[in-house]
Amino acid sequence: MNNFAKIIERQRGNIKFAYVQNDEIDYLKLFDQFLAEEGHHQLLDPSDKIERYTYLINHNQTKFIFKIDGGVEHRLERRIIAKLTGDFYFNLIRKLAKISLDKCDIAYELYLVAFDEKTKRHYMIFNFIEGRSLAWDEMKDYGEQIKHCVEKLHHYNLVSNDIHGGNFILTPDGKIKAIDLTNSGFIWLTKANDAIELQERFNIKIEVPFLAMAIKKFTHGFKRLSRKLRGKEN
Incomplete structure (x- = not known):
């Protein structure tokens, strides 16, 4: 490095x-x-x-x-x-x-x-970066490393905003590294997207500002309701 x-x-x-x-x-x-x-x-x-x-x-x-x-x-x-x-x-x-x-x-x-x-x-x-992307079902296996990685990214005002295995690389020495990062827009708010995706998809919990989480949960819920009413979600 x-x-x-x-x-x-x-x-x-x-x-x-x-x-x-x-x-x-x-x-x-x-x-x-x-x-x-x-x-x-x-x-x-x-x-x-x-x-x-x-x-x-x-x-x-x-x-x-x-x-x-x-x-x-x-x-x-x-x-x-x-x-x-x-x-x-x-x-x-x-x-x-x-x-x-x-x-x-x-x-x-x-x-x-x-x-x-x-x-x-x-x-x-x-x-x-030498290594391979994670499979979906491997995300929980490396949960602690992913949690540490995302929390550190947030510390530097960077976010993933698209949490899935393809955006994390497992190196030959067993380290997890994030790729495809976001750093524009209202980062304090976008951090909540990472927290919601980690929790809902992989049961990984990270702390983000309460207000940001409240706003994002509301908007996510509204989008789901809208899609359901339009018949686009089962």
Whole structure:
């Protein structure tokens, strides 16, 4: 795990960058190298969403994940929240760097974020986590580790907001790490989604603010009632 000391932010033409300072790896150079070779790397989990791709790249016998996200948010409320809270990925790299500095090994590491103001594409470079995702019925078996992982994420104002086995990796040495995190919007409220999903799906209990839990339980109940009345839920 990297001991992040500094995140460098800079502008180069139309592209804004935030990347981890590392004496051994020049992530900006790695970014340029990938763009020059785009299309010659292994494509992972092709998304059904437009302009969203994930690649596996190898650099000096080290594996990295390179992600391209060209999705544009059209929902007005999400765009307003983004204006208020800042860019999702640039906030994410700062929070994950803080986790790494604290030597809290609970999630993936994000080394570079780039945003092309002309094409509206985001680019990210992550570490590759060796291991496998958890099966649904394994979530309870690793309940204590998952509870610890989610509680620590909440401490750093990060959430999963989609609790299932595919979003947790079991490493070869038996550690649980979270992937596919959320850090935008009203995090204090979204934490309650994690708590509700953990409780209802896997009987794992975590503490979140009372008001957030009350609001989310009400909205979840209202959605279920609405679906039932429309004949969309058994």
